[in-house]
Structure formats: structure tokens, C-alpha cells
Amino acid sequence: MTSKPPKGRFNMLYFASAGSFTRKQVESLPAPLPLAKLFDTLEKRYEGIRESVLDHSLVTINLAYVDMDDDEPKGEDGRPIVIQEGDEVAIIPPVSSG
Amino acid sequence: MEERTGPPSSQNGTTAVSSVRKRTSTEESRRGPSRPLTQAEFERYSRQMIVPGMGKEGQLRLINSRILIIGAGGLGCPAAQYVAGAGVGTIGIVDGDVVETSNLHRQVGHSTSRIGMKKVDSLITHLRHLNPLPRYIPYPFHINAQNAADIISPFDLVMDCTDNPATRYLISDVCVLVQKPLVSAASVQKSGQLIVLNCPPAPQGQLDGTTAPCYRCCFPKPPPPSSMVSCGEAGIMGPVVGMMGVAQAGEALKIISSALNIPSSTQPLDSEVVDRNLRQPYLLIYSYDLEAAIGPMSFRALKMAGRRKKCFACGENSTLSLEGIRSGTPNYEQFCSLPAPKHALSAEERITATEYQNLKERGLLPEHHLLVDTREKEHFSFGAIDGAVNFPFGKLLMTAAQVKRDKSNGGAEPQTQMILPNELALDTVDGNAPIFVVCRRGLDSQEAVEKLKEMGLDDGGKRKIMDIIGGMRAWKEEVDSTFPFI
Numbered sequence: 291m292t293s294k295p296p297k298g299r300f301n302m303l304y305f306a307s308a309g310s311f312t313r314k315q316v317e318s319l320p321a322p323l324p325l326a327k328l329f330d331t332l333e334k335r336y337e338g339i340r341e342s343v344l345d346h347s348l349v350t351i352n353l354a355y356v357d358m359d360d361d362e363p364k365g366e367d368g369r370p371i372v373i374q375e376g377d378e379v380a381i382i383p384p385v386s387s388g
Numbered sequence: 389m390e391e392r393t394g395p396p397s398s399q400n401g402t403t404a405v406s407s408v409r410k411r412t413s414t415e416e417s418r419r420g421p422s423r424p425l426t427q428a429e430f431e432r433y434s435r436q437m438i439v440p441g442m443g444k445e446g447q448l449r450l451i452n453s454r455i456l457i458i459g460a461g462g463l464g465c466p467a468a469q470y471v472a473g474a475g476v477g478t479i480g481i482v483d484g485d486v487v488e489t490s491n492l493h494r495q496v497g498h499s500t501s502r503i504g505m506k507k508v509d510s511l512i513t514h515l516r517h518l519n520p521l522p523r524y525i526p527y528p529f530h531i532n533a534q535n536a537a538d539i540i541s542p543f544d545l546v547m548d549c550t551d552n553p554a555t556r557y558l559i560s561d562v563c564v565l566v567q568k569p570l571v572s573a574a575s576v577q578k579s580g581q582l583i584v585l586n587c588p589p590a591p592q593g594q595l596d597g598t599t600a601p602c603y604r605c606c607f608p609k610p611p612p613p614s615s616m617v618s619c620g621e622a623g624i625m626g627p628v629v630g631m632m633g634v635a636q637a638g639e640a641l642k643i644i645s646s647a648l649n650i651p652s653s654t655q656p657l658d659s660e661v662v663d664r665n666l667r668q669p670y671l672l673i674y675s676y677d678l679e680a681a682i683g684p685m686s687f688r689a690l691k692m693a694g695r696r697k698k699c700f701a702c703g704e705n706s707t708l709s710l711e712g713i714r715s716g717t718p719n720y721e722q723f724c725s726l727p728a729p730k731h732a733l734s735a736e737e738r739i740t741a742t743e744y745q746n747l748k749e750r751g752l753l754p755e756h757h758l759l760v761d762t763r764e765k766e767h768f769s770f771g772a773i774d775g776a777v778n779f780p781f782g783k784l785l786m787t788a789a790q791v792k793r794d795k796s797n798g799g800a801e802p803q804t805q806m807i808l809p810n811e812l813a814l815d816t817v818d819g820n821a822p823i824f825v826v827c828r829r830g831l832d833s834q835e836a837v838e839k840l841k842e843m844g845l846d847d848g849g850k851r852k853i854m855d856i857i858g859g860m861r862a863w864k865e866e867v868d869s870t871f872p873f874i
Contacts, residue, residue, distance in 0.1 A: 337789035387576035
């Protein structure tokens with residue numbers, strides 16, 4: 291695990307081309323944040339990231355995949371997912387070469 | 389020569405498919421036909437057979453299995469070495485390329501003496517020296533929508549070691565339809581990914597909560613081509629791709645030797661095996677950082693979901709079929725290809741490398757004209773056009789976005805100037821001095837022209853900003869053949 295985010299924040303990790311786009315591997319962002327608002331939040335910080343990276347990437351919270359397909363991503367309990375303080379969220383773009 | 393004409397028993401691939409399925413239905417076959425090992429096998433495989441969980445049974449499963457490796461490059465070479473070394477009985481290798489010098493830092497199954505040889509032949513030469521016992525089947529051409537099903541069908545497991553998204557989607561789709569487990573790895577620059585898909589295989593459309601996902605379940609949308617970087621363009625570290633290829637072989641050997649590829653429905657009583665099935669796979673990602681020691685982010689295993697209900701290939705209402713794929717539906721190239729170019733520069737905003745050189749030589753360029761080179765600094769470090777200023781494309785995009793934000797926030801321009809190269813500082817704008825932009829191949833430079841205009845560097849249209857058509861590749865072809873183009 292990376293170092294714990296400060297109080298009231300979550301860790302945001304950027305892998306592969308997400309890291310190239312943001313020019314960083316990790317940063318902390320204010321929590322709580324509804325998962326449905328994650329992409330908007332990142333787009334505001336890094337204009338163009340949605341189209342270039344986010345739309346085709348997979349997203350994990352605390353090392354588990356979350357489905358971003360719906361307008362309001364829901365957890366197993368059927369409630370909208372909210373990113374909590376201390377969570378670790380990651381953007382994983384596909385890598386294709388070999 | 390018989391090997392060259394086609395896969396085993398594949399005059400009609402379905403024979404092999406049904407024989408594999410039949411095998412799974414009986415206990416003896418699931419474990420592979422029992423026979424004593426030959427002395428040659430016993431000696432060669434002794435060190436791996438004594439590993440707990442492997443044994444003679446696991447070894448016989450490997451010997452009786454057929455693995456297809458698609459791609460004989462940075463992933464395929466290390467993967468094939470371990471698959472062959474472990475004694476997998478039949479190994480098919482697909483690749484249409486020939487060995488080049490620039491492959492050799494990572495493609496460890498080839499050699500300097502085999503430059504120019506077909507990669508499949510080169511790799512099989514290497515593998516035969518390593519282990520003469522397996523049967524090697526070369527497919528010295530690229531896999532495509534027409535031949536994919538015929539090539540894949542006779543095998544028990546497929547390893548995707550290819551280098552582009554269109555082929556990855558094709559291979560995954562065919563593996564769903566002919567029900568083969570797929571071990572998929574990928575790597576570029578400093579990142580690697582590995583995932584076991586479609587294992588154990590289940591019929592298309594079956595969604596009972598226990599079925600494993602396919603590639604499309606994990607990555608339903610292909611990355612836009614603009615963000616796609618190949619090893620040729622972005623570079624690749626040998627150990628990164630090697631690590632992924634070796635790990636890929638490890639997964640393939642595990643699946644075959646432990647019979648994880650056998651659908652759980654055919655063995656309902658063997659709960660131990662059912663538990664070991666991979667219906668909820670993990671995606672392993674490897675991040676290699678040239679600027680830091682091995683750290684907490686180096687390896688991560690991410691828990692993935694099972695089959696996606698709405699998946700185009702394996703989901704509930706999928707209409708994907710082998711006949712469709714053969715006749716061009718879906719169109720993989722189109723699915724993964726360029727959308728209409730967004731940057732339509734006018735003719736006055738473009739100049740050829742030759743024209744630029746002529747203007748410069750004849751002294752027709754104003755003294756303060758600027759040449760911005762948007763390649764990454766590593767590319768720039770090997771050489772550039774005289775007087776060029778390096779402003780890497782990614783940094784330029786970030787800067788442009790920040791300028792835009794600053795403007796909409798009422799203009800905090802000093803902050804922006806800090807990150808512009810000195811030569812581009814906004815207060816030095818000279819209306820008479822054009823800016824030329826050059827990149828590696830002429831795509832980024834067009835977008836860069838747009839962005840520099842957006843940033844106001846065209847001084848409200850007074851200053852010309854122009855793209856050098858075809859980038860440094862054109863420069864090498866047209867102007868300076870000695871330029872060290874990478």
C-alpha cells in the first residue's frame with residue numbers, strides 16, 4: 291500500500307498512460323466523493339483526461355474492480371458507491387503492446 | 389514440412405475441439421492418459437515434477453496438452469521458453485514478422501545470427517535446442533479474422549502475446565466462441581499487465597454468476613489510437629516485458645497441470661478443483677520505475693468481476709459468431725482505429741521538411757523564429773534540428789489545459805509562464821517570427837499547433853504557427869538521411 295492519505299482525503303493512483311497524462315503516480319483528493327462524480331472531478335483537474343484515458347480504463351477501489359458503466363455505479367448492496375476517506379482508488383488503462 | 393501446412397488434425401478444426409471436450413467427460417481423460425514417463429522425460433522434468441502439487445500427473449497433463457502462443461516477440465519469447473522447457477507436448481507459434489536488430493534487447497528467443505529470419509522459425513530453432521521433445525508448429529503469418537478460429541480451435545489454451553488492441557479483441561472473441569482459456573499479457577514502456585480470461589471456459593451467453601470474464605468484459609472500449617503507444621514508439625524495457633511473459637507461462641502451466649481449464653460443470657463432485665477455478669480473476673499489474681527502487685506500487689493484484697451481463701462477446705444477448713467474424717463483423721480494425729482527425733490545419737499552417745530547410749538555408753526565416761520539437765526528451769537527446777527547443781507533447785498538453793483554466797479563473801498568467809520553456813514565454817511573442825512545430829511522425833505537431841494557438845502564442849492571428857509535415861521521419865527522408873531517427 292502507498293502511504294495513508296491525510297484526514298478527509300482518499301488516495302488516487304494513476305497507472306500506465308493515466309500516469310503519463312497526469313504526470314504523477316499518486317495524489318490525495320477530498321473524500322467523501324460519490325463514485326459517479328469521480329470522472330468529472332478528474333476532468334476538471336486534467337482537461338482531456340476523460341476522452342484520452344478514463345473512458346476506456348478500468349477503475350478499482352481498494353484493489354477491487356468497480357463497474358463504471360452505469361450513470362450511478364452501485365455496490366453489491368445496490369446503493370450508490372461513495373469513495374470514503376482513506377480509500378485507494380486507481381485508474382488502470384489497458385496496455386496493448388508486447 | 390507437414391508441420392508447416394497446418395495444425396494437428398486441423399484439416400477440420402472441429403475434430404480437435406470435440407476430442408478435447410470428449411476427454412473432459414471421463415475421469416481418466418481429465419487426468420490425462422496414464423502411462424509411465426520415458427527415461428528422457430523423467431530426467432528432463434524431474435526438478436519440476438517433485439514440486440508439491442505437480443507430480444507425474446501434472447507432468448503428463450503438460451505432455452498431453454497443446455498450447456498456442458500468438459506473437460513471437462517480447463512476451464512470446466520468454467513465455468515460449470518456459471512452456472517448452474516444462475514439456476508441453478504441442479506448441480504452436482503464430483507471427484508474421486521477421487527478426488530485427490531492435491528486437492534483440494528483449495526478444496530473448498532470437499539471436500543476432502538469425503536477423504532477417506521469420507520470428508516463428510527463429511524462436512522454434514531456439515526452443516528445439518532447449519527441448520527437442522515437444523512438437524513445434526510454426527504459423528509464419530499474422531492471425532486475422534479469417535484464419536483465427538481455424539488456428540485456435542485445435543489447442544487447449546491460448547497465450548495472447550500480441551502487440552495491438554485489434555488483435556487482442558479478435559483473439560478474445562474467438563476464444564469465447566470456441567471455449568478456450570486465454571492467458572493474456574501486455575507490456576509497454578514501464579508497465580505490464582497479466583490476466584487469465586475465460587477460464588474455465590463457458591458457453592457464450594451463460595451467466596450464472598460463476599463464469600469467468602473475457603477481455604471485453606474487462607476492457608469494453610478500446611483506447612483511442614492517439615493514446616496508443618507501441619513499443620516502437622514509446623519504448624520498452626526488456627525485463628518488464630520479460631517478467632510479464634514469464635509470468636504468463638507460469639499461469640499457462642498452472643492451468644494445464646492442475647486441469648483448471650476443465651469447466652467446473654463437468655466435475656461437480658470434485659469441490660477442490662471447483663474452488664481453484666478462476667471465475668473471479670485478478671489482474672496483475674507491474675509498474676517499473678526507472679527513477680525509484682522497487683516500491684509498494686511495483687506489483688498489484690486487482691480483483692476483477694466475472695462475466696459482464698452486457699458483454700458484446702460473451703454476454704446475455706451477444707450475437708457474435710464465428711461466421712460473422714470470418715465475414716468481417718465486427719470490424720476489428722475500425723473498432724480500434726482513428727476517429728476522423730479533429731485537427732484540420734489549413735494549408736498555410738503546414739510546411740514540408742524540405743520547404744522549411746529551403747527557407748532556412750536561403751536566410752528567409754526571421755531571426756527570432758522558433759522551432760518547437762514536441763518529442764519526449766529521450767528522443768530529443770539523440771539529435772534534433774539545429775536550434776530546436778524541446779517541449780514534450782504531454783507537457784505541452786498539460787500546460788495548455790492549465791492556461792485555459794487560468795484564463796477562465798480570471799487570468800493567473802505568471803504561474804503559467806513558469807512552466808513554459810523560456811523561448812516560448814508569452815511576453816517574448818514577436819509578431820514577425822513564426823513558430824514551427826515538429827514531432828516524431830507529424831501527428832502530435834498538428835495538435836500542438838492548435839494548442840499553442842489556444843494559448844495565445846499566435847498573438848491573435850498575427851504570428852504564424854506551422855506544423856512540419858511528417859515530423860522528424862520526413863526530415864530524415866527528405867533532408868538529412870544521417871539523422872538518428874528512433
